[in-house]
Amino acid sequence: MTWSTHALADQIGFGVYVHVPFCRHKCDYCVFATFADRPHLESQYLVALRTEIDRAAPSLPKASSIFVGGGTPSHVDARALVHALAAIPRHDDAEFTVECNPDDVTGKMLQIYQSIGVNRISLGMQSSVPHVLAALGRTHSPDNIAHAVAAIKAAGFTSFNLDIIYGGAGESLADWVATVQQVVALGAPHISAYGLTVEAGTVLAKQPARHPDDDDQADKYEAVDDMLAAAGYTNYEISNWAKPGHECQLNAVYWSGGNYAGFGSAAHAHMNGRRSWNVRTPDRYNELIEAGRSAESSYEELDDATRTLERLQLQLRTRNGVPVAALDPVDIDDMGDLVQHVGDRLVLTRAGRLLANEVALRLRV
Numbered sequence: 001m002t003w004s005t006h007a008l009a010d011q012i013g014f015g016v017y018v019h020v021p022f023c024r025h026k027c028d029y030c031v032f033a034t035f036a037d038r039p040h041l042e043s044q045y046l047v048a049l050r051t052e053i054d055r056a057a058p059s060l061p062k063a064s065s066i067f068v069g070g071g072t073p074s075h076v077d078a079r080a081l082v083h084a085l086a087a088i089p090r091h092d093d094a095e096f097t098v099e100c101n102p103d104d105v106t107g108k109m110l111q112i113y114q115s116i117g118v119n120r121i122s123l124g125m126q127s128s129v130p131h132v133l134a135a136l137g138r139t140h141s142p143d144n145i146a147h148a149v150a151a152i153k154a155a156g157f158t159s160f161n162l163d164i165i166y167g168g169a170g171e172s173l174a175d176w177v178a179t180v181q182q183v184v185a186l187g188a189p190h191i192s193a194y195g196l197t198v199e200a201g202t203v204l205a206k207q208p209a210r211h212p213d214d215d216d217q218a219d220k221y222e223a224v225d226d227m228l229a230a231a232g233y234t235n236y237e238i239s240n241w242a243k244p245g246h247e248c249q250l251n252a253v254y255w256s257g258g259n260y261a262g263f264g265s266a267a268h269a270h271m272n273g274r275r276s277w278n279v280r281t282p283d284r285y286n287e288l289i290e291a292g293r294s295a296e297s298s299y300e301e302l303d304d305a306t307r308t309l310e311r312l313q314l315q316l317r318t319r320n321g322v323p324v325a326a327l328d329p330v331d332i333d334d335m336g337d338l339v340q341h342v343g344d345r346l347v348l349t350r351a352g353r354l355l356a357n358e359v360a361l362r363l364r365v
């Protein structure tokens, strides 16, 4: 097959992901490498982060997109965080996002972020309904979501994202509709809506009575898709909707199989087929960086066929889909209304978006 060129990734540019592994509270469903019991490591971690970035910076391309996630970046000292982030080489117009908890956002904090070029905020809203937030094990107050969005707008941010989750225990369809209505009313230019998933090792995994129901989640997916389409958003990846021009650029780097650096504990990186990841805990990360060593835990070299297949799997999830030749004509017929032809591409229909993994199994390279 011939679409193993990397032209798309080259056009999209270089990305940087920075991981901040601290949270005030560990949410019941969360499987990320993030910790609520190690605030004593935060200041040392931010110094180590600056050191890791300084060491890598001379050999890095300028970033077109930077995403600071976690964890809860807004939980750590804003000045110490921007001191570390300022060392990332970037284009002047790079998309520069910091994830925030609604409880943390203040005008002062946003000004500090803006002082180094942060131009996009991603807010972990999850739900507008108190009992749903409680069932998710989230501690922020719904009132703070509106306050945070007001502060983001007052600071002059023209792009921001709200993350919402459907399928929490006790969430009715009406609760979910109320949440979607609120994100639209808040004027978020970008919305990520994820179905709650049960991950091994979480508190949620041990409580089957709270696990989400597939049919309920499908109904909620259709509801959010209808409501956001009616409000002028485009679904550009299964779980992501944006107003025109507000699609997340780091997502585009990931989905095109592009190159990105990763800084901080548990951060992943990809450079031309070499995928690597750092040690998982901030304790070990701090030790290694302070000792003058690399924080890399391990890496793998991806061959061309694996890279191509992974890229197709990711692209299948996007509105641009995959080349028609990525699927056998017999499989395309079999899948009926799960895929549709758009020019020379095959794109998931909404029914297909709900069953994307089954379509992905039939991709060929």
Ligand code: SF4
Binding pocket: 022, 023, 025, 026, 027, 030, 031, 032, 034, 070, 071, 072, 124
């Ligand atoms: S705030 Fe986010 S990263 Fe932190 S524990 Fe909750 S879900 Fe995980």
